[in-house]
Amino acid sequence: MGKLLEFRNISKTFPGVKALDDVSLDLNPGEVHVVVGENGAGKSTMMKIISGVYAPDRGELLLDDIPLGRNTPKIAEQHGIAMIYQELSIVPELSVMENIFLGHEIRRGILIDRKAMDKRAEELLASIGVKVSPGTLVKNLSIANQQMIEIAKALSKNARVIVFDEPTSSLTDAEIKELFRIITALRGKGVGMFYISHRLEEIFEIGDRITIMRDGRKIATAPIAEMDMGKVVEGIAGRRIENVFQRHFPAKGEILLELKDLCGERFQHVNLNVRAGEIIGLAGLVGSGRSEVVRAAFGIDPYSAGEVLVRGKKMPRNNPQRLAHEGVAFLPEDRKREGLALSLSIRENAVISALRRLNPLTIVDGRRERATVRDFVRKLGISSPTIEKLVHFLSGGTQQKVVLAKWLITEASIFIFDEPTRGIDVGSKSSIYSLMDELVGLGAGIVMISSELPEVLGMSDRIYVMAQGRIAGEIDREEADHVSVIQLAFSQTSASQGRSLQ
Amino acid sequence: MTQSPLVLKRAIKAVTDFSSLFILLAVLAFFTAITAAAGDQYLTLSRISVILNQACFLTVIGIAQALALLTGGINLSIGSVMALTTVLWGRMLVGNAPDAVHYIIPVLLVVGTGMLIGLVNGLLITKLGMPPFIATFATMYACRGLAWLALGKKVIYNLNGDFRYLGTGVVARLDGFSLTVPMFVVLILLVATSFMLRRTNFGRQVYFTGTNAIAARFSGIRTDRVLIWVYVLSTGLAAFAGLLYGARLNSFEPGMAVMAPFDAITVALIGGIAMSGGYGSIWGILCGSIIVSIIYNGMNTLSIASELQTLVMGVLIIFAVAFNQFLIKRNMELRNELDERTASR
Ligand SMILES: Nc1ncnc2c1ncn2[C@@H]1O[C@H](COP(=O)(O)OP(=O)(O)OP(=O)(O)O)[C@@H](O)[C@H]1O
Ligand SMILES: [Mg+2]
Numbered sequence: 001m002g003k004l005l006e007f008r009n010i011s012k013t014f015p016g017v018k019a020l021d022d023v024s025l026d027l028n029p030g031e032v033h034v035v036v037g038e039n040g041a042g043k044s045t046m047m048k049i050i051s052g053v054y055a056p057d058r059g060e061l062l063l064d065d066i067p068l069g070r071n072t073p074k075i076a077e078q079h080g081i082a083m084i085y086q087e088l089s090i091v092p093e094l095s096v097m098e099n100i101f102l103g104h105e106i107r108r109g110i111l112i113d114r115k116a117m118d119k120r121a122e123e124l125l126a127s128i129g130v131k132v133s134p135g136t137l138v139k140n141l142s143i144a145n146q147q148m149i150e151i152a153k154a155l156s157k158n159a160r161v162i163v164f165d166e167p168t169s170s171l172t173d174a175e176i177k178e179l180f181r182i183i184t185a186l187r188g189k190g191v192g193m194f195y196i197s198h199r200l201e202e203i204f205e206i207g208d209r210i211t212i213m214r215d216g217r218k219i220a221t222a223p224i225a226e227m228d229m230g231k232v233v234e235g236i237a238g239r240r241i242e243n244v245f246q247r248h249f250p251a252k253g254e255i256l257l258e259l260k261d262l263c264g265e266r267f268q269h270v271n272l273n274v275r276a277g278e279i280i281g282l283a284g285l286v287g288s289g290r291s292e293v294v295r296a297a298f299g300i301d302p303y304s305a306g307e308v309l310v311r312g313k314k315m316p317r318n319n320p321q322r323l324a325h326e327g328v329a330f331l332p333e334d335r336k337r338e339g340l341a342l343s344l345s346i347r348e349n350a351v352i353s354a355l356r357r358l359n360p361l362t363i364v365d366g367r368r369e370r371a372t373v374r375d376f377v378r379k380l381g382i383s384s385p386t387i388e389k390l391v392h393f394l395s396g397g398t399q400q401k402v403v404l405a406k407w408l409i410t411e412a413s414i415f416i417f418d419e420p421t422r423g424i425d426v427g428s429k430s431s432i433y434s435l436m437d438e439l440v441g442l443g444a445g446i447v448m449i450s451s452e453l454p455e456v457l458g459m460s461d462r463i464y465v466m467a468q469g470r471i472a473g474e475i476d477r478e479e480a481d482h483v484s485v486i487q488l489a490f491s492q493t494s495a496s497q498g499r500s501l502q
Numbered sequence: 503m504t505q506s507p508l509v510l511k512r513a514i515k516a517v518t519d520f521s522s523l524f525i526l527l528a529v530l531a532f533f534t535a536i537t538a539a540a541g542d543q544y545l546t547l548s549r550i551s552v553i554l555n556q557a558c559f560l561t562v563i564g565i566a567q568a569l570a571l572l573t574g575g576i577n578l579s580i581g582s583v584m585a586l587t588t589v590l591w592g593r594m595l596v597g598n599a600p601d602a603v604h605y606i607i608p609v610l611l612v613v614g615t616g617m618l619i620g621l622v623n624g625l626l627i628t629k630l631g632m633p634p635f636i637a638t639f640a641t642m643y644a645c646r647g648l649a650w651l652a653l654g655k656k657v658i659y660n661l662n663g664d665f666r667y668l669g670t671g672v673v674a675r676l677d678g679f680s681l682t683v684p685m686f687v688v689l690i691l692l693v694a695t696s697f698m699l700r701r702t703n704f705g706r707q708v709y710f711t712g713t714n715a716i717a718a719r720f721s722g723i724r725t726d727r728v729l730i731w732v733y734v735l736s737t738g739l740a741a742f743a744g745l746l747y748g749a750r751l752n753s754f755e756p757g758m759a760v761m762a763p764f765d766a767i768t769v770a771l772i773g774g775i776a777m778s779g780g781y782g783s784i785w786g787i788l789c790g791s792i793i794v795s796i797i798y799n800g801m802n803t804l805s806i807a808s809e810l811q812t813l814v815m816g817v818l819i820i821f822a823v824a825f826n827q828f829l830i831k832r833n834m835e836l837r838n839e840l841d842e843r844t845a846s847r
Pocket of ligand 1: 014015017019037038039040041042043044045046383384393394395396397398423
C-alpha cells in the first residue's frame with residue numbers, strides 16, 4: 001500500500017532558528033501518527049508546511065507518492081488536507097452550519113443553498129456522532145463541541161489527511177474519550193492523521209506510530225507498541241525524569257486567600273481558602289465553573305453575593321488592579337487574548353506586571369529589567385535566541401511560558417493559575433512544578449485549576465472538586481486519587497454528565 | 503529572505519523604523535524636481551525655516567493625537583479645545599497694559615482647562631464606557647458651542663508682546679534661516695514625550711494597553727487610569743497648541759482650527775503611528791508634521807488651488823498609510839531577524 005503523505009528531507013529556517021532540519025516522515029492511510037517533542041521543537045512548523053502556510057527551504061512533500069510542488073493553504077485544501085489548529089479557528093457568532101461551510105458554501109446558481117447545507121451538516125455531525133443542531137450558535141457550545149465542529153468542517157471538505165495540533169489541551173477526560181471515538185471512526189474510513197500532544201498518557205491510547213522531535217530534528221519514529229512512557233519522556237526532554245511532581249511540604253501559615261459563599265451567574269455558594277505554603281487544586285469538568293470562580297475572585301467578572309478576602313481583608317468587586325496590588329497574580333486561561341501583547345517582545349511582556357517593583361521611581365532601569373527577564377527565560381526554559389523576540393513568533397508552549405514568567409516576576413504571594421501547563425512539554429512541566437514547589441516553600445499560596453488529573457493529584461495539598469457550579473467536595477492529598485476526584489466531579493446530578501457529553 | 507546580508511537588513515530596518523523619513527525624502531525630491539524644472543531652487547534656507555516653523559504647531563497637535571492613537575483611541579476634540587480654552591482666558595493676554603497679570607498665569611489657566619476637558623474625555627471613555635470616537639466627538643461639539651457662547655462673533659486680538667514671543671520669537675538668524683522659540687519649545691516637548699513613552703512605567707503601560715487592552719487589565723494595569731491620563735495629556739497639549747496658534751496669528755476666536763483634529767490624524771498617520779494602537783514612535787510625528795508642512799508649502803508655491811490641495815492630501819494619506827502598514831509588518835519581521843543575528847554573534 002502506498003504512502004498517503006510523505007515528508008522528504010525537509011528543512012525550514014526562521015531567523016536564528018533552524019525550526020526543521022532535514023526531517024523525513026510519512027503517513028499511511030488509516031493511521032494515527034503521533035508527533036511529540038519539546039516546545040519549539042518544530043512540530044507546528046512541520047504541520048504548517050503540510051497545510052501550505054509555510055514553504056520549506058529544502059526538501060519536498062509527496063502526496064500519494066507524487067511530489068506536490070508548490071503548496072498553499074488553498075492547494076492543500078483541494079488535496080484534502082485539513083488542520084485542526086492549536087487555537088480554534090471557528091467564528092463564535094455564526095451557527096454550526098455556517099461555520100462548517102464557511103468559505104465553501106453549497107450554491108445553487110449564485111445563491112447559497114441553506115437547505116442543502118443544513119442537510120449535509122446534519123449528516124456530517126451524525127457521522128461523527130455529535131448531537132448538535134446545525135442552527136445552534138457556536139458560541140453557545142462547549143469547547144469540546146466547538147472542536148467537533150472543526151472536525152465536521154474538515155470532513156465537509158472531504159479531508160484525507162487531518163492534522164490535530166494539541167486538540168486536547170482544553171478538554172477533560174470525558175471529552176477526550178469522545179474525540180478519540182471520532183478519531184477511531186475516521187481511521188476506519190482510511191483518513192490519515194497527524195496528532196500532536198503534550199499529554200503523553202493519551203498518545204498510547206490513540207497512536208499507531210510515534211515520532212519524537214527535538215531542536216528541529218527527528219529523534220526517532222517507531223510503532224507505538226515498541227515505546228513506553230519512560231522512553232518517550234527521555235526522548236522529548238533529553239534526560240530521564242524520575243519524579244515529575246517534586247513536592248516538599250512546608251509548614252502551613254495564615255490564610256492568604258479566602259472565598260466566602262461566593263455566588264455568580266455560573267457558580268453558587270463557593271467556599272474555599274488557601275494558606276501560605278499550600279497548593280490548592282481546583283478540579284472538575286470543563287464548564288463546571290472553575291474558571292468563572294477564579295475570574296470573579298480576581299475581579300475580572302462580577303459576582304452577586306459573597307466575599308473575597310485577601311489576608312483577611314475584604315476585596316472590592318471588579319477591581320483586578322487592587323488584587324494585583326495586594327500581591328495576587330492571575331494566570332488566565334486564554335493566553336493570546338488575556339495574557340499577552342503579541343506584537344511586543346518577550347521582555348516587554350514579561351515585566352509588564354512587575355513594573356512598579358522593578359522601577360519604583362517609574363523610570364525604567366533597562367539593565368535590571370533585562371537581567372530579570374533573562375533569569376526567568378533560563379529558569380522556565382523559554383526557547384528563544386533573545387528576549388527581544390516578538391511573542392507573536394514564539395511556539396504555543398513558549399508563549400505560555402512567557403505568561404508564566406510575567407507572573408513569577410511579580411514576586412506575588414498568592415498565585416491563581418488557570419491551566420498553567422497547558423501546551424507545555426514534559427521537561428518544562430517538571431521545572432515549572434519545582435518552581436511552584438519553591439514558591440510555596442517561600443510562603444506563597446497557589447490555587448491551580450487543571451484538567452489534567454495527574455497534575456492535580458501530584459501537586460496539590462488539598463483538592464476542591466467542582467461540579468455544576470458548586471464545590472462538590474474537598475479532598476486531602478492523602479485520600480485523593482483518580483476515582484475519588486472523578487466521582488465528585490460527576491456527583492451532584494446526572495444532569496452534569498449530560499451536559500459534559502451534550 | 504534570510505540569505506540577504508546583515509548590512510542590507512540593518513539598512514532596511516532603519517528605513518522601516520523611520521518609514522516617515524523615507525516619505526519625507528520622497529516628498530522633498532518631488533518638489534525639488536518640479537521647482538528645478540521651472541528653473542528655481544526649492545530648498546532655500548528661508549523656505550526651510552518657514553516649513554519648520556509651520557511644522558511646530560502640527561507637531562504639537564500630532565503628539566496630542568498620537569497619545570490617543572497609541573492606546574487604540576482617538577481625540578477629535580483637539581480643535582474645539584484650542585478654541586474654547588483660549589477664548590475663555592485669552593482676554594488676559596491682550597495688550598501690554600501695566601496692570602495685567604504676568605502672561606504665564608493665563609497660559610497655565612489655558613493648559614489647565616484643557617487638561618480638565620481631557621479629564622472629562624477620559625471619564626466618558628472609562629467610566630461610561632463610551633468609545634473614544636464618540637466621547638471626543640461629543641466634546642468636540644460641546645467645546646465649540648461653549649466657545650461661541652463665551653465670545654459670540656467677536657475676536658480677541660492684539661495680544662501681549664511677551665506672550666507672542668512664545669509663538670513668533672526669533673532666537674537667532676543665519677542668512678535667511680530663523681531659529682524660532684517654537685522650535686525649541688517643540689523640541690523639548692518631543693524629548694519629554696519620547697522619554698515618557700519609552701523609558702517610564704507609564705509609557706510601557708500605554709503601549710501594552712494599546713496592543714491588548716484585555717490582557718492589560720488581566721496584568722493588573724490600571725487601564726482606566728492610564729487612559730484618563732492619556733486623554734488629560736492629549737487634551738492639555740491641544741490647549742497648548744491653541745496658544746501657539748493664537749500667538750502666531752495674534753488673535754483668538756471661537757471658530758479657529760476646525761480642521762485641527764484631522765490635521766493631527768494626518769500627521770500621526772504619515773508619521774507611522776498605527777490606528778490600531780500600540781505601534782509607532784513619537785519621532786515619527788516630527789517627520790509627519792514636516793511632510794505635511796512641505797506639501798502645503800510646496801503646493802502654495804506652485805499656486806495650486808486649495809480644493810486641489812485637499813484632494814492631494816487625501817491621496818497622500820492613502821499612500822502613506824498603505825506604505826506604513828507594509829513597513830510595520832516588514833519591520834516586525836526584521837526586528838525578529840536582526841535581534842537574533844546580533845545576539846548570535
Ligand atoms: N513565523 C516565525 N518566525 C520566527 N520564528 C518562528 C516562526 N514560527 C515558528 N518560529 C520558531 O520556530 C521554532 C519552532 O516552532 P514551532 O511552533 O514549530 O514549535 P512547536 O514544536 O509547535 O512547539 P509547541 O510545543 O510549543 O507548540 C520555535 O523556536 C519558534 O520560535
Ligand atoms: Mg506548536
